Amino acid sequence: MDFKQLSKQYKNELLENVVPFWLSQSQDHEFGGYFTCLDREGKVYDTDKFIWLQAREVWLFSMLYNKVEQKKEWLECARQGGEFLKEYGHDGNYNWYFSFTREGQPLIQPYNIFSYTFAAMAFAQLGLATGNDEYSAIAKHTYDRIIEKQDNPKGRYNKAVPGTRELKNFALPMIMCNLNLEMEHILGHEYVEQSGTKLINEVMNTFYRPELGLIVENVNADGSFSDTFDGRLLNPGHAIEAMWFIMDLAERMNKKDIIQKAHQITLQTLEQGWDKEHGGIFYFMDAKNHPPQQLEWDQKLWWVHLETLISLLKSYRLTGSQESLDWFEKVHQYTWTHFKDAQFPEWFGYLNRQGEVSLNLKGGKWKGCFHVPRGLYQCWKELEKF
């Protein structure tokens, strides 16, 4: 495998195709922030704005400025989105709405904790890029809200009847592994190490079920397996993405056994999640092979494949495993063949099981300027190390 050539491929795709697409097509020069509902050619088909994606684009352009090159247009793109978010994205108390109109009028209440996590991530990175302490303070205030809300993230919008079936969800501890590293300059080294030990334990000992060899999306409050739709739910892309967050954290904390375990879980999940008939990684599965509730279970999503590429390269670099490298080649092949649009910039997001494009949008409610460029960046940087 020609790592140099591959590294260049990822870098070029990022800097010559994907980043220019978002820079030129997504910025709302009239009201601020970003359009993310962009069709195949990059034209805006809906003007609603979603906090997840607004925050993630602020983060991405700040990160590029901080880590790739101090380009003025990248900083300005991040800054104007940050200002829009700061002004309209929350209720005045750093409770982050889920979505707002083009003009910034709130549409959906702050029920979704990941609006908070991505806002914190965005302002922490924007603080670094600009040196403006106000942004770092917003990140810290938001982080505090997350900690307050972590035991009942949906708050009053939680529809579960208390006491019948209390489940813990995987997504928040998973995201916190990444967020703590993103915010280490604000949270402090000691906090990140203490919290990291707890988070690693939660992900690797509670949500990882040794009897399955897999991570489940939900467990009972006491940490046991729940033989219910929610308890049996597998999201291979989610589990694999978590493994590179864990590998980053374990590398930072110098925990070799955890790296080894994260590497193993990556391969086990991929073995389970790979569609042997049509290729690609399934979106949802049931741990007992019952029918999942999610009708889109067999679709192939862009972020699943990009996150998997990252985890495989990290697991190869950290363990030297040939199996990781073989899987990387296979997933790389599938991903570039199926998700890259040969005709127009940016990548497709949604394929059916057969690998045909099911929705030809380049951005929407959930796909924005995030997984494709972050994945390309991470792979470029990992490949450069070989």
Added chain:
Amino acid sequence: MDFKQLSKQYKNELLENVVPFWLSQSQDHEFGGYFTCLDREGKVYDTDKFIWLQAREVWLFSMLYNKVEQKKEWLECARQGGEFLKEYGHDGNYNWYFSFTREGQPLIQPYNIFSYTFAAMAFAQLGLATGNDEYSAIAKHTYDRIIEKQDNPKGRYNKAVPGTRELKNFALPMIMCNLNLEMEHILGHEYVEQSGTKLINEVMNTFYRPELGLIVENVNADGSFSDTFDGRLLNPGHAIEAMWFIMDLAERMNKKDIIQKAHQITLQTLEQGWDKEHGGIFYFMDAKNHPPQQLEWDQKLWWVHLETLISLLKSYRLTGSQESLDWFEKVHQYTWTHFKDAQFPEWFGYLNRQGEVSLNLKGGKWKGCFHVPRGLYQCWKELEKF
């Protein structure tokens, strides 16, 4: 077309295949109520119970008892499910939960108005079947709750920020067209006529958009078109199902112009919703042909096709339109070829765009003892009239 033969085909499938399946496989003889999560062969794969489906099965067996034959086992099946629902399905004040455990412990709060509408429908029909006034009273109490909640059906679980974008949703007025007729013996003739006039106006003049020739799922509070994801959303099966509710109501109220309009809308919707490439009717579409948010947009669902068959037969009987009959043949062909399981009882529910089985369950969280048997019954009875 041999109507006699076809009528027999629908009747036999109902009475010899589908009804015996639910009677033998779904009843929970230990705790009461019904299992609905049944795999291809009818084995229980999950024991959670969903109020929508519990109520619909009470309704179906009561209806069969009232309209087909006074079979003791049908009545007993309906009655035991009704008792289970009465005991565990609501909070004591006829606020109906969304789901409960096998034993009847509530899982999900009463956030969903259709748990109420299907409970009202169930107890009204069970009251008729048993002559037990307690059941009819439950139906009436529940109906009153629906009317109280109709302007904000989700109540405190409504995540929309008040004042930014107030939308009205199509589903409730649509269901009320059917529920009022179901409950006419409880609500009274005068009420049904008065309410019917309002509902017909709402469906046919507010949600039907003449500029599109289609019904949309959401409109602005003032009745205007909303050029947003929600406002552009089309659900062809929903719109077509509504048209047979409207035809029933218009027939009952002797409104020939409304019948004619419902017939036209059925055909226009089918023309729009039919997949010219692979056959079958799409699940979701966007009125402006933008990408819809629903990843399952191109799947072919059982209920869409069964409800369409009903609407086409009613529209043929009431208008004599050859076009309705031609469409019926086409949809009948697709439906029986793709949804009927040649090997095991009951029908498949979820196909991919190509018409291949995507989930081979016979029941789940949303598919229960309802659309297949109701559709077969309705088609049998309509075909008998020719």
